[in-house]
Amino acid sequence: MTFTIPIENGNEVKNAEADSQRTLYPYVTGTSVVAIKYKDGILMASDMGGSYGSTLRYKNIERMKAIGKHSLLGASGEISDLQEILRYLDELILNDNMWDDGNSLGPKEVHNYLTRVMYNRRNKFNPLWNTLVLGGVKNGEKYLGMVSMIGVSFEDNHVATGFGNHLARPILRDEWREDLSFEDGVKLLEKCMRVLLYRDRSAINKLQIAKMTEEGVTVSEPYSLKTFWEFSAFTNPTVGAEGSW
Amino acid sequence: MFRNQYDTDVTTWSPTGRLFQVEYAMEAVKQGSAAIGLRSRSHVVLACVNKAQSELSSHQRKIFKVDDHIGVAIAGLTADGRVLSRYMRSESINHSFTYESPLPVGRLVVRLADKAQVCTQWSWKRPYGVGLLVGGLDESGAHLYYNCPSGNYFEYQAFAIGSRSQAAKTYLERRFENFKESSREELIKDAILAIRETLQGETLKSSLCTVSVLGVDEPFHFLDQESIQKVIDTFEKVPEDEEDNAGEAEIGAVAPAEQGGSGDQDLAPMEM
Numbered sequence: 001m002t003f004t005i006p007i008e009n010g011n012e013v014k015n016a017e018a019d020s021q022r023t024l025y026p027y028v029t030g031t032s033v034v035a036i037k038y039k040d041g042i043l044m045a046s047d048m049g050g051s052y053g054s055t056l057r058y059k060n061i062e063r064m065k066a067i068g069k070h071s072l073l074g075a076s077g078e079i080s081d082l083q084e085i086l087r088y089l090d091e092l093i094l095n096d097n098m099w100d101d102g103n104s105l106g107p108k109e110v111h112n113y114l115t116r117v118m119y120n121r122r123n124k125f126n127p128l129w130n131t132l133v134l135g136g137v138k139n140g141e142k143y144l145g146m147v148s149m150i151g152v153s154f155e156d157n158h159v160a161t162g163f164g165n166h167l168a169r170p171i172l173r174d175e176w177r178e179d180l181s182f183e184d185g186v187k188l189l190e191k192c193m194r195v196l197l198y199r200d201r202s203a204i205n206k207l208q209i210a211k212m213t214e215e216g217v218t219v220s221e222p223y224s225l226k227t228f229w230e231f232s233a234f235t236n237p238t239v240g241a242e243g244s245w
Numbered sequence: 246m247f248r249n250q251y252d253t254d255v256t257t258w259s260p261t262g263r264l265f266q267v268e269y270a271m272e273a274v275k276q277g278s279a280a281i282g283l284r285s286r287s288h289v290v291l292a293c294v295n296k297a298q299s300e301l302s303s304h305q306r307k308i309f310k311v312d313d314h315i316g317v318a319i320a321g322l323t324a325d326g327r328v329l330s331r332y333m334r335s336e337s338i339n340h341s342f343t344y345e346s347p348l349p350v351g352r353l354v355v356r357l358a359d360k361a362q363v364c365t366q367w368s369w370k371r372p373y374g375v376g377l378l379v380g381g382l383d384e385s386g387a388h389l390y391y392n393c394p395s396g397n398y399f400e401y402q403a404f405a406i407g408s409r410s411q412a413a414k415t416y417l418e419r420r421f422e423n424f425k426e427s428s429r430e431e432l433i434k435d436a437i438l439a440i441r442e443t444l445q446g447e448t449l450k451s452s453l454c455t456v457s458v459l460g461v462d463e464p465f466h467f468l469d470q471e472s473i474q475k476v477i478d479t480f481e482k483v484p485e486d487e488e489d490n491a492g493e494a495e496i497g498a499v500a501p502a503e504q505g506g507s508g509d510q511d512l513a514p515m516e517m
C-alpha cells in the first residue's frame with residue numbers, strides 16, 4: 001500500500017491515491033449464514049443471493065465452500081473479498097498438502113489463520129469486508145467458529161452472521177441441543193432460514209445446506225423453502241394500529 | 246582424515262564428489278559429549294552426559310525445550326546449537342500463534358535441515374558444527390530425528406551422537422525393537438543405561454547426566470536429580486535383574502570396570 005503526501009488545499013487534505021487502495025464500502029454482498037453443530041458434525045445454511053446495494057443482482061452465488069479435508073467456510077459480506085479469502089486458503093491448503101507428511105490443518109488451525117488475516121487487515125484500515133463462519137470435524141472433534149471483519153473471533157455450538165444474529169440465534173438458543181440428528185438439524189436450520197426469508201430484505205428463496213462430517217463435505221443442491229403469505233398480519237397489517245401504514 | 250587441496254572452501258567439490266568442509270563439520274559433532282535419544286509410540290526421552298570445562302565451572306546445557314511438545318539435544322559446537330535452538334523456538338511459537346496448534350515436529354525438522362543446507366552452498370558461510378537430536382510429537386505420535394550439519398535429517402527409533410556414542414549405539418541396537426511398545430519408565434531406564442555405556446568405566450551418578458521426557462500427555466520437562474538417581478539405583482543395586490545380567494554379560498570388558506567403580510560409591514556391593 002503506497003501513501004501519497006497529503007496536499008493541503010485550504011482545510012481539505014487530499015489523500016486520494018491511498019484511499020483508492022483500501023476497502024471503504026462493500027459493493028456486492030451476501031446476507032446471513034447460519035451454522036450449528038449436530039451429532040455427526042456441522043450443518044451450515046446460506047442462500048445464494050448477491051445484492052448490489054438494494055438490488056438482488058446475483059442469484060447463483062455459492063457462499064459456502066469446503067476447505068481441505070476437514071473444514072467448511074461460509075461467508076457473508078463482500079463477495080469479492082470472499083473470493084480473495086478463498087485464494088488465500090487455497091494456497092494455505094496447497095502448501096499443507098505439499099508437505100505430504102500425514103499432518104493436516106484442521107478447522108481450529110484454519111479458523112485461527114483467518115482470525116490473524118482479518119485482524120491484520122483491520123489494523124491496516126483495509127479490511128476484508130466479511131463475516132466468516134468456519135466449521136469442521138477432525139479426529140472426531142467438532143469445531144464451529146466465527147471471525148468478523150474486525151477480527152473478533154470465537155467458537156460456539158451455533159453461530160450466525162449479519163441478520164442471522166438477530167433473527168436466527170434466538171431460535172437456536174431455545175431449540176438447539178447436543179446430538180441433534182441430521183433431520184432435526186436440517187429442520188432447525190430451515191426454520192431459521194424461513195424467518196430470515198420473511199424478514200431480511202436481502203434474502204432470496206434459494207438456499208443450500210452444507211453438511212460436514214468426518215467423511216467429508218457435501219453441499220446440497222439449491223432448493224426453495226415453502227412460504228405462506230396469507231397470515232392475517234400480512235394481509236391486514238394495520239388492523240391493530242389505526243393510522244399506521 | 247588428512248588435509249587436501251579441496252577442503253578450504255565449503256563450495257569446492259573434491260574430484261570424488263565430496264564437500265570436505267561439510268564432512269569436517271560432522272567431525273565437530275563427534276567431538277562433543279554424548280547425547281542420546283529414544284522414542285516409543287507415545288514418548289521421547291532425550292539424555293546427555295554433563296561435561297564441565299573444569300571442576301570449577303558448571304556444565305554446559307545441551308538439552309533445550311523448544312515447545313511443550315518438542316525438545317532438542319545437541320552435540321558439537323554448543324554455541325551453534327544454542328542459536329539453532331532459538332530458531333526452532335521462534336518457528337514453533339510463530340506457528341502456535343498463527344494456527345493455535347502445535348507445530349508438527351516433522352515440519353520443524355525440515356526447516357532446520359533447509360537452514361543447514363544453506364550454509365553448505367554459500368562461500369561466505371560455514372556449516373553449523375552441531376548435530377541435533379530433535380524429539381517431538383505430531384499427529385502420528387512421537388518422533389525422533391537427527392539433524393546433521395550437512396543438511397540431512399533422518400528419523401530414528403533411537404540414536405546417539407557425540408564422543409563415545411558408538412558404545413551407546415551398540416546398546417541401543419540390541420534393544421531398539423522393544424522401544425516402540427516400551428512404557429515411559431522403561432524408556433527412561435534404557436536412556437540412562439545407554440548413557441552409562443558412553444561413560445565407559447566412570448561411575449554413573451545422577452549429577453553426570455541430564456534426562457528429559459516428553460509424551461502425548463506430558464509436556465517436555467527435565468527429570469530432577471532424585472528421579473534419575475532412583476532409576477540408577479534400580480540397576481546398580483539389583484544385579485540379579487534379568488535385563489541387567491544379560492546386558493552386563495554382553496558388555497564384557499566394561500562390566501568388571503563397572504563393578505570396580507560401584508565399589509567406590511556407597512552403593513550395595515554387586516553380587517556377581
